[in-house]
Amino acid sequence: MRPLPDNASFEVGASLGVPALTAHRALTVAENGPRRLAPKALDSTIVLVTGGAGAVGHAAIQLVLFTDLDRMAxxxxxxxxxxxxxxxxxxxxxxxxxxxxxxxxxxxxxxxxxxxxxxxxxxxxxx
Incomplete structure (x- = not known):
């Protein structure tokens, strides 16, 4: 566990559930991948999200869209x-x-x- 940044509200922290953290981990665990997600962080990547209708898949799609990636299969x-x-x-x-x-x-x-x-x-x- 890590404390929330000072500029993050309790509501933001409470809204980060296990599915979102799992999706974030999946997108940042690759050996040569980014450690943090930000716009353009996945530029050299092609992402395939399976199970996009589930909680983790939906969170992964939202995180990929946040990075402005245009190669999500x-x-x-x-x-x-x-x-x-x-x-x-x-x-x-x-x-x-x-x-x-x-x-x-x-x-x-x-x-x-x-x-x-x-x-x-x-x-x-x-x-």
Whole structure:
């Protein structure tokens, strides 16, 4: 644990939960990566966030957007490439349809997962 900076309110400290700290750790743990997140801190990085509808994934997306990174991979593009390279098929024809949500509807994607939607839920920041 570390004390909050003097200019951070108690409310800010109370709002930093385990998911946000986990996401921050994931983005700053790489050997040659940044130790702190700031605008442009991830400029030499491509980030793929899996599980973006969950609490940690949502926090990771928000932190990546904070750094102004413009190379956060959309899962749909990666799924297409993985299938082309021989991974398990994704799509209606394979029994695993892709259910897409724009980033602004992340809460709806989370609700879909909680309601046991059949398919791969993708939150696409580019949509």
């Amino acid at each position: 959309a899962a749909a593009d990666d799924v297409t490439e993985a299938v082309r390279d021989g991974a398990m098929g994704v799509g209606t024809e394979h029994g695993l349809p892709i259910v897409r949500f724009p980033l602004a509807e992340t809460a709806a994607a989370h609700t879909a997962v909680q309601n046991h939607v059949v398919g791969k839920v993708v939150v696409d920041p580019a949509a």
